[in-house]
Amino acid sequence: MRLKGKIATVSGAASGIGEAIARTFAREGASVVIADINTDGGHRVRDAIRAAGGTAEFVEANILDTASIENMIETTVRRFGRIDVLVNNAQTTAAGRLGEIELEAFQRALQGGLVSYWYASKCAIAHMLKQGGGSIVNVASVSGLAGDFGLGAYNASKAGVVNISRVFGIEYARKNIRCNALCPGPIGSPGLKAMDDAGNPNIQRIKEAIPMGRLGTPQEMANIALFLASDEASFVTGSFYVGDGGLWAHSGMPSLTGIEPGGW
Secondary structure, eight states: OTTTTTTEETTTTTTTTHHHHHHHHHTOEEEEEEEOOOOHHHHHHHHHHHHOOOEEEEEOOOOOOHHHHHHHHHHHHHHHHHHOEEEEEEOOOOOOOOOGGGGHHHHHHHIIIIIHHHHHHHHHHHHHHHHHOOEEEEOOOOGSOOOOOTTTTHHHHHHHHHHHHHHHHHHHHGTEEEEEEEEEBBOOOOOHHHHHTTTOOHHHHHHHHHSSSHHHHHHHHHHHHHHHHHHHGTOOOOOOESSSSSTTSSSOOSOOOOOHTTTO
């Protein structure tokens, strides 16, 4: 078991990537605190982990409320005595042309998509310093590495997540605290999967833009998070890991030669 004896807190763990991470960590021996504003989903994931023989607790957490973030971390420490791994995954965003997004919507996107990551990490690090180390995994996005039409607020917050992961990583490296970012591409979490199942043409275009020709799965992202959280990544900090089926590797320019994905 790659996380045997570790204590992990995962925000946004009631569904999607967060749920897959929580279940995977528990399967690998960690005691997991599932944090989410979705209480029904959080209890469902907690109960599923327990039914499989794992150890899990649920704490209701609103990432737009600093007191709630503090409670998420403190609940973990009160229940298990320490926090070895923090996964920041819950986030908020806003869509629209960047010059037309309302100020409050942009501020909310940054509060939930970036500031909450920083504050949860700050709270966790206070305990990690006392206990002699820990690991933080921030779920960012390939959208933090390049720009997207209509997702400017998301691009800004995820780019910030990538860079605070670098800074946390270098500033606390000699305290045995590692921090890395996971950058998923389009993933078949509940929202995109529902659109895909309904035959939404936008999802088909997204899949066509991905060299692998499909959406990623939450489990594939959980596998990367598991590596980053585990001692196998003991010399990895301040880095970002991309899981996107090759999307970011492509310049985006249409083919000049007629060579296309799968064109053989």
